[in-house]
Amino acid sequence: MSSWLAVESAGNFYLLPLGQSGEIFPWVPVQAVPYTQRWFLGVANLRGGLVGVVDLAGLLGSEVARTEQGLAEASLLAFNAALDVNAALLVDRLAGLRGTEAFVGSEPPAEDAPAFFGSTYLDSSGTRWQELNLQILSQHPAFLSISA
Secondary structure, eight states: OOEEEEEEETTEEEEEEGGGEEEEEEOOOOBOOTTBOTTEEEEEEETTEEEEEEEHHHHTTOOOOOOHHHHHHOEEEEEOGGGOOOEEEEESEEEEEEEGGGOSEEEOOOTTSOTTEEEEEEOTTSOEEEEEOHHHHHHSHHHHOOBO
16 A cells, blocks of 8 residues: 655645655745755754755746745655655645555556656545655756756
8 A cells, every 4th residue: 555745735735655755844934045946945953863855846847936025934845765865855845645546546647747757646635646756866967966
């Protein structure tokens, strides 16, 4: 049985595998890094370690205007230490844990979907949840190319 951490980012809903997800942190100030992609927000001090902060929505192509109020309500989700990725994803809202029983249907990723897209799951209210493979995402060329 699959189990995920459900998150929302820029109005989209994502399922992140629990085994690939790490610690969740409240928003902390991020030190901007010049000459990087817009979705790379900078570096943050999380438990004494410097971690690159990636705006998940921006990385996936959404243009999001971030406000101080919105950031104050956001969370930073670190990658599981086993993935050896020194980064955290900015997500707008945590939506709890989900298992396959929380969904009424699923469909495989589209042929043109990024390699890190898994199945799309449909819940009983009609919301579509996109599964993201964080291990594949962390090795994807777009994720690794932070320079602008």
